[in-house]
Every structure is written in C-alpha cells, then in structure tokens.
Amino acid sequence: MGLKNLGVKLGGLSLRSPVIMVSGIFSYGEVNLDYLDYRKLGAIVTKTVSLNPREGNPQPRIWETPAGMLNSIGLQNPGIRTFVRKNLPSIRRDGVKIIVSIMGQEAGEISRIMELLRREEKIDAVELNLSCPNVNRNEPMVSQSPRMTALFVETARKSCGKMPLIIKLSPSVTDITEIASAAEDAGADVLSLINTVRAISVDVENRRIMEGGLSGSAIKPVGLHAVYEVYRRTKIPLIGMGGITTGRDAVEYMLAGASAVGVGSGFFSNPLLVDDIYHELTGFLQKNGMGKLSEATGLLNEKEKTNGDSRARKGKV
Amino acid sequence: MEAKNLSVYQNFIVANSLYWMEFEGSFTPPALPGQFMHVKIDNLFLRRPFSIAKCKNNRIGILYKVIGEGTEILSRKKKGDSLSVIGPLGNGYPLNADWKNICLAGGGTGIAPLLFLSDRLSGKDANITFLCGAKSRKDIAFRVLPCGIESLFSTEDGSYGRSGLLDGILKDFIRKSEKLDVIYGGGPAGLLKKIAAISNAMDIPAFVSLENRMACGTGICYGCVTKIWVGNGWEYKRICREGPVFDTREIRWD
Numbered sequence: 416m417g418l419k420n421l422g423v424k425l426g427g428l429s430l431r432s433p434v435i436m437v438s439g440i441f442s443y444g445e446v447n448l449d450y451l452d453y454r455k456l457g458a459i460v461t462k463t464v465s466l467n468p469r470e471g472n473p474q475p476r477i478w479e480t481p482a483g484m485l486n487s488i489g490l491q492n493p494g495i496r497t498f499v500r501k502n503l504p505s506i507r508r509d510g511v512k513i514i515v516s517i518m519g520q521e522a523g524e525i526s527r528i529m530e531l532l533r534r535e536e537k538i539d540a541v542e543l544n545l546s547c548p549n550v551n552r553n554e555p556m557v558s559q560s561p562r563m564t565a566l567f568v569e570t571a572r573k574s575c576g577k578m579p580l581i582i583k584l585s586p587s588v589t590d591i592t593e594i595a596s597a598a599e600d601a602g603a604d605v606l607s608l609i610n611t612v613r614a615i616s617v618d619v620e621n622r623r624i625m626e627g628g629l630s631g632s633a634i635k636p637v638g639l640h641a642v643y644e645v646y647r648r649t650k651i652p653l654i655g656m657g658g659i660t661t662g663r664d665a666v667e668y669m670l671a672g673a674s675a676v677g678v679g680s681g682f683f684s685n686p687l688l689v690d691d692i693y694h695e696l697t698g699f700l701q702k703n704g705m706g707k708l709s710e711a712t713g714l715l716n717e718k719e720k721t722n723g724d725s726r727a728r729k730g731k732v
Numbered sequence: 733m734e735a736k737n738l739s740v741y742q743n744f745i746v747a748n749s750l751y752w753m754e755f756e757g758s759f760t761p762p763a764l765p766g767q768f769m770h771v772k773i774d775n776l777f778l779r780r781p782f783s784i785a786k787c788k789n790n791r792i793g794i795l796y797k798v799i800g801e802g803t804e805i806l807s808r809k810k811k812g813d814s815l816s817v818i819g820p821l822g823n824g825y826p827l828n829a830d831w832k833n834i835c836l837a838g839g840g841t842g843i844a845p846l847l848f849l850s851d852r853l854s855g856k857d858a859n860i861t862f863l864c865g866a867k868s869r870k871d872i873a874f875r876v877l878p879c880g881i882e883s884l885f886s887t888e889d890g891s892y893g894r895s896g897l898l899d900g901i902l903k904d905f906i907r908k909s910e911k912l913d914v915i916y917g918g919g920p921a922g923l924l925k926k927i928a929a930i931s932n933a934m935d936i937p938a939f940v941s942l943e944n945r946m947a948c949g950t951g952i953c954y955g956c957v958t959k960i961w962v963g964n965g966w967e968y969k970r971i972c973r974e975g976p977v978f979d980t981r982e983i984r985w986d
C-alpha cells in the first residue's frame with residue numbers, strides 16, 4: 416500500500432493520487448480544512464475564473480433535493496487579473512497539482528485569459544469550463560454544440576502553450592460522445608465528465624422555481640453513463656465526477672472508464688470522502704492483484720451487445 | 733475546525749417547536765460565541781448549520797426550531813445517538829474589554845449564539861442586558877437565562893413581556909440607558925435590519941449573526957453569500973467564512 420500505486424497520468428499531467436477536488440467546491444484552494452488529508456489529494460481545480468469580475472447570482476444559491484442539491488452560484492469570481500495577483504499566491508500546494516478553471520463569454524476571451532495564465536509556474540493545467548448551467552440561462556451552453564465546443568477548444572489549444580488542457584462538458588445534451596469527440600479532435604488533452612445537470616426545483620409556497628445545476632448522488636448514474644460512453648468513443652483520459660459520495664462510487668467511475676475521479680458536493684456531507692476514496696481504490700487494487708491504478712480504468716467484463724449496437728471503442732488497449 | 737461524531741447527551745422541547753440539544757464533547761480549538769457547527773442529519777444530502785448556544789464543561793449545545801424535514805428528524809434524536817458534525821466554524825462576536833455596557837438582542841432561535849455569549853460575558857465587570865423577542869408566550873425558550881443575566885421580553889401578541897417587536901424594547905432600553913457601548917444581535921433578517929438602523933441612528937456599534945441556507949459551511953462553495961459594502965460598492969461575501977457575525981455597518985440590506 417503506497418502512494419505510487421495510486422499515481423495516475425492524465426496526458427502530460429502526473430498526479431500522485433487520482434482524487435481531485437472539482438471546480439466550484441473548493442474555492443481557490445486557499446481555505447485550510449483541518450480534517451482534509453492533502454497527502455491523499457492529487458489535484459485541486461479552482462473555482463472558475465473569467466476575464467472580468469463576476470458578482471454571481473442572487474440568493475437563493477443553494478437548494479436541497481432528494482439525494483442531491485441544486486446550486487446557482489453563477490461563477491462569482493474576481494476576474495483573472497485579481498486571481499493571478501491575489502488568489503493564486505495563496506493556494507496551498509503541498510504536492511497537490513493546481514488546475515485553474517476558466518470560462519469565456521466568447522472564444523476571444525479564452526486567449527486573453529491564457530495570455531495571463533500560461534507563464535504562471537504555479538499552474539499545472541487549465542480546465543476550460545464550457546458547461547456552467549448558471550450563466551446566460553436563455554442561451555445554450557458552449558458544450559451543447561459540437562461546433563462551438565470545437566471553436567473554444569481550438570482557441571484554448573492555440574493559446575495555452577504546453578499547459579495540459581482539460582475540457583469540462585455538460586451532460587445536458589442529446590449525445591455527449593459527439594461533443595467529446597469534437598473536443599478531442601480540437602486538441603483537448605483530458606475531459607472532465609460531468610458538470611452539474613441543468614435542473615429546477617419548484618417552490619410551491621411561493622410558486623417560484625429555483626434554477627440551477629444538480630449535483631449529488633442523484634446524478635451518479637448520469638455521470639457513469641457519460642464516462643462509459645465517452646471512454647468507448649475517444650482516446651484521451653477522462654476525469655469522472657458526478658455524485659461520488661463513497662469510495663465505492665469512485666471505483667465505479669474507474670471501471671466505467673475514468674482515469675481519475677472528482678470529488679464534488681459529496682465532500683460537503685462526507686468530510687472524509689477523500690480518505691474513503693483513497694482507501695477504497697487501494698483496497699480494490701490489492702484485492703484484484705493490480706500493480707497500478709491505470710489498470711482499473713475501463714476494466715469491465717462486458718458481454719457482447721445483443722441489441723444490434725456494434726459501436727466499438729476506438730483503439731483502447 | 734474538526735470533523736467528528738458527537739454523542740447526543742440530551743434533546744428536549746423547551747417551547748413551542750423549540751428544542752434544546754446537548755452533545756457530549758468539546759471542540760479543538762474551543763468554540764467562540766457566534767461560531768456555528770454544521771450537522772449531518774441522517775440521509776439528508778446537505779448538513780444543517782446551527783449556532784453554538786453552549787460550549788462548556790464538555791457539553792456543546794444548540795437551540796433549534798422544528799421547521800422542516802431536517803429539524804424534525806433532529807427532534808427525534810435520543811441520548812446516545814451519534815451525529816457527524818463539523819465545527820467550530822465562522823467568526824465569533826468581537827469582544828472588547830473596554831465595552832462595559834452591553835446589550836444582547838435576539839429574536840426566535842436567533843438568541844442561540846447570544847446564550848453562549850451571555851454565558852461568556854457573565855461574571856465579567858460589565859452591565860449586561862438581554863432582550864429577547866418571540867411571537868408569543870409559548871414561543872419563549874428561556875424565561876430565566878442559564879447564565880442568570882437580567883432579561884427583558886417582548887412578544888408580538890403581548891402575551892408575555894412588552895407587546896410588539898423586539899426593536900421596540902431595544903429603543904426603550906437605549907433611551908433609558910445612560911450609556912451603551914455595544915449591541916450584539918441574532919435572529920431573522922428583518923429584526924437584524926431594524927437593530928442595524930437603531931445602532932446607526934444612535935451611533936452605537938452593533939454586531940449581528942446572519943443566517944442562510946448553506947452547503948459547505950466552510951467557505952469553499954460560495955452558496956451562502958450576502959451583500960457587504962466594499963469601498964464604494966458591494967460584493968457578495970460568504971456568511972460561513974467572512975461571517976456569520978458582521979458589523980451592521982458592513983451589511984447592505986436589501
């Protein structure tokens with residue numbers, strides 16, 4: 416049992432642990448949580464940063480749902496310049512890789528943000544958030560269109576230099592493999608699957624709705640399905656996330672095709688979730704006699720599909 | 733802060749839908765009045781934040797009102813039941829040894845952090861008055877405070893103490909007081925806004941504990957924000973991290 420067994424490579428990004436704090440649930444990495452064991456963490460993804468400051472959405476921003484929650488934070492952030500000057504230096508490192516999440520209202524903003532980020536040595540990778548459900552609700556998200564996804568990813572690819580480029584996609588689409596392939600073809604190194612699911616709750620007393628992104632156990636099957644399908648249709652590594660609340664959930668994501676796993680709102684209820692995942696994955700490797708975690712990725716005993724669906728995954732080993 | 737399981741020591745109804753729960757144990761570092769704890773309630777996805785109402789002699793207490801599914805489940809917990817908690821969280825009420833004339837003003841369950849504060853202040857060389865507001869006689873949690881500090885009551889229906897809202901007795905109290913150095917407040921936003929207006933008009937510093945729905949409770953999700961004056965404008969600040977206690981002059985009330 417040791418750290419090196421759980422080390423993973425995501426394209427050019429080496430992590431000592433496959434456990435990642437996903438964007439939006441860990442502020443900018445500056446908050447010290449005494450109960451979080453950093454040694455078991457591979458990377459943190461910052462809250463999404465935009466070119467200009469965003470004040471975020473009005474209250475209510477949080478709504479509990481059966482087996483999950485809606486959030487509508489609205490990408491509150493200080494803007495990229497303040498982030499680089501004030502937030503970036505305060506990120507706790509301790510061997511944890513720093514992934515900065517960014518968004519742009521248009522592709523041009525991505526290049527301008529990259530200009531400011533790509534020379535920062537403290538940043539190990541960039542995650543392009545094309546899938547926040549809480550901005551411009553009247554318009555589609557970028558990752559709801561293969562064409563727009565390709566445009567944004569190409570722009571990011573051109574401007575990010577050697578920095579590994581992760582693309583975060585929304586499950587709120589007809590066919591996520593189509594979007595994933597568009598991102599891969601446009602130069603994505605890694606995909607993060609999935610962002611929250613566009614959803615609403617209805618407040619009966621006030622006859623109002625709460626719009627937001629659904630997270631929590633309720634969306635785990637949606638996330639697993641996305642990872643499973645995209646794994647068979649693309650060649651790039653996947654970070655699986657969505658509804659992970661136990662160590663076993665993380666194993667499920669690995670088997671479905673993830674190379675690393677993201678901890679989201681499940682961390683709010685279970686403050687020891689990072690430890691739980693770490694121990695469960697270590698135990699899984701031991702039990703199955705595996706030398707390293709990457710062996711578990713996509714390792715399903717699959718029956719031949721009998722419904723005439725002959726889609727085969729492209730060139731996976 | 734710590735994340736750990738605490739064992740329920742006692743849990744009983746003290747007034748109409750109002751419960752007092754004590755856990756066995758303490759926090760490291762010790763809790764300060766105004767701080768809160770984040771409690772996991774069975775299979776509900778989100779934790780629920782509660783002001784710490786007592787932290788003394790290896791007991792941690794909260795005061796809560798049954799208003800929904802979470803607090804309903806909580807009200808059925810028995811001695812010996814174990815609950816996962818994270819605490820202490822947020823910032824406490826600022827204290828100053830030079831403040832000798834102190835008023836605590838709380839409405840409903842908003843008195844919870846003030847109970848803890850009153851216990852901390854009692855026995856100090858200061859004049860302390862506790863003003864407690866409730867809807868009705870049956871909604872008053874404590875007619876005699878655990879710390880023995882003098883308290884004045886107001887009820888909306890006039891069934892106990894003075895009739896009316898808490899700001900009425902606060903205004904009267906200030907008028908009669910020769911000197912008041914600070915007001916500490918807790919309760920619903922409407923009441924806190926009134927406390928802020930009074931403190932502003934009378935030029936008396938006031939610190940209040942804000943409430944909101946919370947997800948993380950620790951400053952990482954930005955779900956519980958409120959508008960705070962910064963420079964010439966305002967920004968959303970986290971109640972769980974920059975608060976829950978704010979100087980009333982910092983708060984932008986909508």
